[in-house]
Amino acid sequence: MSKKDKNNATANESVDEQIKDINENSSEDTRTVEEQLTEELAHEKDKFLRLFAEFENYKRRTAKERSDLFKTASQDVIVSLLPVLDDFDRAYTEIAKTEEKDLLKGVELIKNKFRNTLENKGLELMNLQAGDEFNADNHEAITQIPAPNDSLKGKIIDVVEKGYKLGDKIIRFPKVVIGQ
Template sequence: MIKNKKEKQEKVTEIKIKESEDSTAEIPNEQEPETNEELNRIAELENQAALYKDQYLRTAAEFENYKRRTDAERTEFFAYAGERVLSDMLPVLDDFDRTMESFDKSHDKDALKKGIDLVYAKFRSVLEKQGLKPMKSDGTQFDVNLHEAILQQPDEEKEPETVLNTVEKGYYLKDKVLRHAKVVVSSKPE
């Protein structure tokens, strides 16, 4: 009986081995080595992927360089933004120096007044060349976009909210309000 059992186990084992050999024999048929055409296609796609990755990395590096360069240019621009204005102001500064030297030597008030008038005219000319224009406010209607009312004063002769007096001039830089004019505005008498 033991012999019989052993024989049965051996037969079962043989059958299992045969079945496994048959099943493994089928597997290679299902996973046949790829053809040259498929291998070439895979190699081509890998090359294309590598090319796209390289292009991506180069583009990313170029963009980082662009950001660094524009940041540096912007920093330099703001650091030297007033350069043109200051270079235009140097002759005015030179004139002030000459006026002060001549006053120290002569103490002539008329000559000093004339020198200061010339320097003032040159200074205004430089500012106008940069686009600075004074605002004309006296006698105009009060406008919150142009004026800052610091005082209201009753006035029977003027229409209410008319600018009576400019305490501090307002200025335009080209078409933009650079500084609002500080003004005294008329109101209805009580």
């Protein structure tokens, strides 16, 4: 082999080694780029899922706040109408004592229509009677009197003012007299 051929062979070997090194380095660089892109993709997916979950929580929270707002808006109006309902009950009781049956029937019709309208909006009367157990969470004791008999001790003797619920919430506690 001539000197020229030897130099060409050495040069070819050197070029082959350089190409091999470049290929190895580029495959390592490609792997690191792929790994970086995979990590970035995983990070962005995690960020997206967190943002999506936060948005779902926001929607749920605002829907609940909105329904609560509607409930409390109607609650204020209904609470302000409860004294009118009490007045109808008192008027009905007093007119029932007279002989004016037509007047009694008219007041009864108006009272029932008013009560039905409020009940359609969610108002519910808390039914209490003398002899029911007193519960400080659900009743407001305005006074205690000596019980007429031992079976009425700690129980409701009289209901002074009716209590009402709007949905599950008590909007006016019944005022009661309890036996001592």
